[in-house]
Amino acid sequence: LFVPPIFADEEKTRAAQFMIHFSWSAIFVVLLLVLSRLVRWTDSGMVPLLVLASLIPLLLLMQYIARQGYVNVASIFVIFAAWGVLTYLASNASGLRDASVLAYVVVIILSSLLLGWRFASIMGGLSIIAIWYFGNK
Numbered sequence: 008l009f010v011p012p013i014f015a016d017e018e019k020t021r022a023a024q025f026m027i028h029f030s031w032s033a034i035f036v037v038l039l040l041v042l043s044r045l046v047r048w049t050d051s052g053m054v055p056l057l058v059l060a061s062l063i064p065l066l067l068l069m070q071y072i073a074r075q076g077y078v079n080v081a082s083i084f085v086i087f088a089a090w091g092v093l094t095y096l097a098s099n100a101s102g103l104r105d106a107s108v109l110a111y112v113v114v115i116i117l118s119s120l121l122l123g124w125r126f127a128s129i130m131g132g133l134s135i136i137a138i139w140y141f142g143n144k
Contacts, residue, residue, distance in 0.1 A: 030066040082121040103141040
């Protein structure tokens with residue numbers, strides 16, 4: 008369950024290993040964040056909490072897709088899912104916070120490590136547009 012898959016292609020194996028390790032770390036962090044929000048009840052409703060918690064099954068689904076050998080598909084899936092969740096949470100928040108800007112940077116770095124600089128440039132452009140929009144909101 009915790010051991011990353013090994014493929015004949017070295018680059019595919021590297022990306023799969025990184026995704027598996029990253030996803031377990033992200034699941035742990037998101038779980039801690041959800042639990043702390045439940046204990047302190049900092050959200051005004053359940054929807055942002057459920058959206059944040061939805062990252063956990065998405066990350067597990069990404070692991071399953073990567074283990075089947077579709078590493079690029081899993082990479083694109085997890086990057087767009089994380090970017091979408093971040094954008095939704097930023098749209099419901101009362102203004103743009105430093106943590107959300109940092110989260111966009113993490114998504115850009117993740118896309119660069121998994122899919123290269125071209126895809127990271129696209130995600131960077133989308134993130135700048137989102138940050139600009141929410142900053143002027």
